[in-house]
Amino acid sequence: MKVAILGLGVVGRGVYDIISSNFKDIEVKYILEKDESKIDDLKHLVVHSYEQIINDREVDVIIELIGGKKAAYDFISKALKHKKHVVTANKALLSEKFEELTELAKDKDVQLLYEASVAGAVILLDPLKKIREINQINKIEGILNGSTNYILSQIFLGNKSLADAIAEAYHLGFLEQGSDDDMNGLDSLRKINILSMICYKSFLKEENILRIPLSSLTEEFIKYVKEKGYIIKYISKSKIVENILSIKVEPVIIHQKSSFANIKFEENIVNVYGKYHLKQSFIGQGAGRYPTASAVVYDLLTIKNKSKYSLSFDKTYHVNNDEEKYRFLVQNKNKIYKSEFMTYSEVIKEKDLICFSRIEEELYEKL
């Protein structure tokens, strides 16, 4: 099997390393990378024209790791049209163009795989594609963003201030300079969107997801929660109850003994609830060169092995994020207070709202 890697950044290099040291029957024939400083030893594989790759009949698989939406969209759709299998970790593109790209791949009878796009190293999309046929999944919840989980861990375990934790995350490369996607929740939103589409067999739109940016939290709010002995986690959740879908990304106040509290630093967790089992949890590293690269190579093995699910997406749900009332901790310009039961729409309309967070069941009385 011959593959081309688009983008030789952190993950791309990891993919190259894993393939070349583990698989004699997979050959990296081309690398597309403009930044010559990244190429050094691999100059003989570098090409500058994508046309050369796409027109080479020997190339079976395009591995897209350049990120961003515009060029990646162009590369992936061209690859599928040329009947090349595609492996990508690009959650931003997938979340937005999932229907179009899925149908294009189906049309051309090739595979579009994206195990690395959700929860990095954690292998869950491949099993979920089968589990969804057996199990009628009705709830997914998880911590899907390693950067914000790192920051919250430093605040609640490492006892750092919000500002210091953010500064450290930048310093360590967990937060990207120039992108707010982690702190404003877009990264988590894309992942819960992809997970939900797969598990619920339905194409969903990003704009239907309720998203409370983590960056809305204030030092005072965090201090208040900390003093009560609780912690905040940035949780993504989607749920179906009788054809009504709710789907949210938000900070939640939880107990130190809650199972999410154990998911620390850059770790991710995904809990899936289905008709035939209560809960199945997938936990592991949400990011990093080799963890993410190994999920990319996992997809390559699926293609090499010719195993394929033809996934249908024939369900539709009515989206309603106000389907239930919750209790919230709310900060406005005068004070921090606990609300009575209310919907998200109602809490968002509170007077002088600065920030708010849902309170996990049973903590309300003690908060």
Add this chain to the structure above:
Amino acid sequence: MKVAILGLGVVGRGVYDIISSNFKDIEVKYILEKDESKIDDLKHLVVHSYEQIINDREVDVIIELIGGKKAAYDFISKALKHKKHVVTANKALLSEKFEELTELAKDKDVQLLYEASVAGAVILLDPLKKIREINQINKIEGILNGSTNYILSQIFLGNKSLADAIAEAYHLGFLEQGSDDDMNGLDSLRKINILSMICYKSFLKEENILRIPLSSLTEEFIKYVKEKGYIIKYISKSKIVENILSIKVEPVIIHQKSSFANIKFEENIVNVYGKYHLKQSFIGQGAGRYPTASAVVYDLLTIKNKSKYSLSFDKTYHVNNDEEKYRFLVQNKNKIYKSEFMTYSEVIKEKDLICFSRIEEELYEKL
């Protein structure tokens, strides 16, 4: 695809229900079940001769759910010889005859699948078969037996005595009458054996596994650990360090905040450590009709989908369960005391030994 179900007990009935309500293209053609009280509505599918099933060319897959070793071995080997795919949950048989049955299936070019044999509902063997090709797994640890985990949870969370917790487990059907396999650790041993063979690409023998029966624990020992604020979990673990394999099933004294402490009642967990990622955890229900049945149906989908890994088992390891020294809590006829660093062989030779448990790192000083 046409299948036959051998054994219509708790899980067999679950498998029948899931197939008949979810899959139009899978037909249960035969059921082999002697106990007529279990058959009621399905009499038209029941046959009394296994030969009739095995000689029917239309039958693609045999689903073995009768348990036990002798008859199951006979049924499975005949099925494979007749070029039928086999799906089974039979860990006792697999752990003992893994090499023979794996090679027979390979020989006949059919699939032998057993997702339900380890950790019930938790889908982990299928992904691990691919992960092992990418990742060089070097450590596995987990809580693999729901019955004993239920008992320990009742003792340390529910504050029951050992005797009461065991009585309750019998009452609820978590412990089988007439079998000691859960309490003496054989069930866990079989599962860590199967997991290790798959992950390490090596055929292993049950007799090389160090097994400390949970039934060796005494009320006094438990009380001592409880008073110090710690808990006991029944943990299976195997590890490779430079070609030396250690593989154990044993009670371990751990901290309440340790991640294993969160695995409660009949839940199972498997942690897998590999070259390219730190830890990947799989958590879910370890038993139960529909959880286990859904893992059986998962395997059916693999066969229906014609996806197949030809697994090699070409590694060999030297087994040594004394490769490291640990500190233990030991009970002999006079007292309970903490040991200094010693090997398992050494602790087992202690004078008047009644029971012992390894102490998790960092707890020693406070115990």
